[in-house]
Amino acid sequence: MQPKPEDLGGGLWSVPVPIPDNPLAYTLVYAVESPRGPVLIDAGWQHEDAWTALRDGLGTFGIEVGDVHGVVVTHFHPDHSGLAGRVRDESGAWIAMHHADAEIVRLFHNAGQGGRRAFELTALRRAGAAESDLTGSSRQTPVAPPAIPDRELSDGDLVDLPGRRLRAIWTPGHSPGHICLHLEDGDRIFTGDHVLPRITPHIGLYPYDTPDVDPLSDFLGSLDKVSAMTVEEVLPAHQFRFTGLSGRAQEIIRHHEERLAEVAALLSSAPLTLWDLTAGLTWRHPWAEMHQGARRMAAAEAAAHIRTLETRGVARRDGTDDPIRYILR
Numbered sequence: 133m134q135p136k137p138e139d140l141g142g143g144l145w146s147v148p149v150p151i152p153d154n155p156l157a158y159t160l161v162y163a164v165e166s167p168r169g170p171v172l173i174d175a176g177w178q179h180e181d182a183w184t185a186l187r188d189g190l191g192t193f194g195i196e197v198g199d200v201h202g203v204v205v206t207h208f209h210p211d212h213s214g215l216a217g218r219v220r221d222e223s224g225a226w227i228a229m230h231h232a233d234a235e236i237v238r239l240f241h242n243a244g245q246g247g248r249r250a251f252e253l254t255a256l257r258r259a260g261a262a263e264s265d266l267t268g269s270s271r272q273t274p275v276a277p278p279a280i281p282d283r284e285l286s287d288g289d290l291v292d293l294p295g296r297r298l299r300a301i302w303t304p305g306h307s308p309g310h311i312c313l314h315l316e317d318g319d320r321i322f323t324g325d326h327v328l329p330r331i332t333p334h335i336g337l338y339p340y341d342t343p344d345v346d347p348l349s350d351f352l353g354s355l356d357k358v359s360a361m362t363v364e365e366v367l368p369a370h371q372f373r374f375t376g377l378s379g380r381a382q383e384i385i386r387h388h389e390e391r392l393a394e395v396a397a398l399l400s401s402a403p404l405t406l407w408d409l410t411a412g413l414t415w416r417h418p419w420a421e422m423h424q425g426a427r428r429m430a431a432a433e434a435a436a437h438i439r440t441l442e443t444r445g446v447a448r449r450d451g452t453d454d455p456i457r458y459i460l461r
């Protein structure tokens with residue numbers, strides 16, 4: 133059930149924008165009023181139906197896409213960044229995102245389709261993927277890479293929103309450059325995918341053995357960061373608005389601590405590939421029934437948890453063999 137566009141008061145509107153064939157169903161795009169025109173927070177999936185919903189939804193409140201002053205993208209994922217370029221084309225708006233995600237967007241633009249495929253195969257082989265999991269593509273419908281932003285944000289920056297105070301809070305984890313946006317003059321926080329009321333965002337390590345990064349530890353740190361904030365209302369990019377940011381952030385931390393314990397319990401002195409380990413974890417849909425794309429997401433999620441266990445000195449790699457295997461430290 134998709135909610136309707138809503139006037140949230142205080143010069144703030146919410147427009148649900150559908151994500152076709154996706155269980156998330158919709159992205160909540162927010163518009164924040166300013167004297168130079170509204171600024172959008174996220175823009176929704178790149179699809180004609182999504183565009184219509186965004187345009188008509190804003191129209192409910194007398195906002196034309198052509199009036200939009202800027203688009204702040206919480207992170208580069210296509211359900212958030214997808215329509216930003218089209219909004220910019222119609223309005224001349226700027227697009228802003230954190231510099232770490234801007235870097236990924238540039239990589240997308242520079243790497244061709246063939247290069248991405250070869251890269252993916254290497255990652256899967258090193259993870260010990262079964263031959264049957266190597267063929268085919270992980271993507272259902274290919275989407276164009278996100279628009280390259282005009283502006284890059286860093287932690288603590290104020291967004292260009294004349295007469296108001298909207299501050300970028302860097303919350304890496306779900307993506308390296310994920311940001312929440314604190315509307316300081318409205319006592320509200322836009323949390324993107326970082327904190328959602330009923331689901332936890334995907335935290336993955338991809339390629340599965342990328343050195344020197346630990347997205348889950350980053351994510352847990354980012355949850356502590358927002359947990360310390362006192363803010364009245366939470367406006368996430370999916371599901372629904374809620375109060376009680378700290379409580380929800382701590383709940384998500386507990387979920388991952390339990391998951392870390394589950395991963396650790398599978399490890400022993402007998403070396404396991406990432407693929408075997410992932411297959412041994414409990415998932416909402418059983419591993420045996422998962423399609424290829426879901427298996428790769430699951431493996432990335434398991435890899436993120438193993439990396440955190442490596443950081444904490446619980447797990448380690450066994451040798452440097454291809455595929456990589458993990459044991460208890």
Ligand SMILES: [Zn+2]
Nearest residue numbers: 207209306325
């Ligand atoms: Zn996302």
Ligand SMILES: [Zn+2]
Nearest residue numbers: 209211325369
């Ligand atoms: Zn999302």
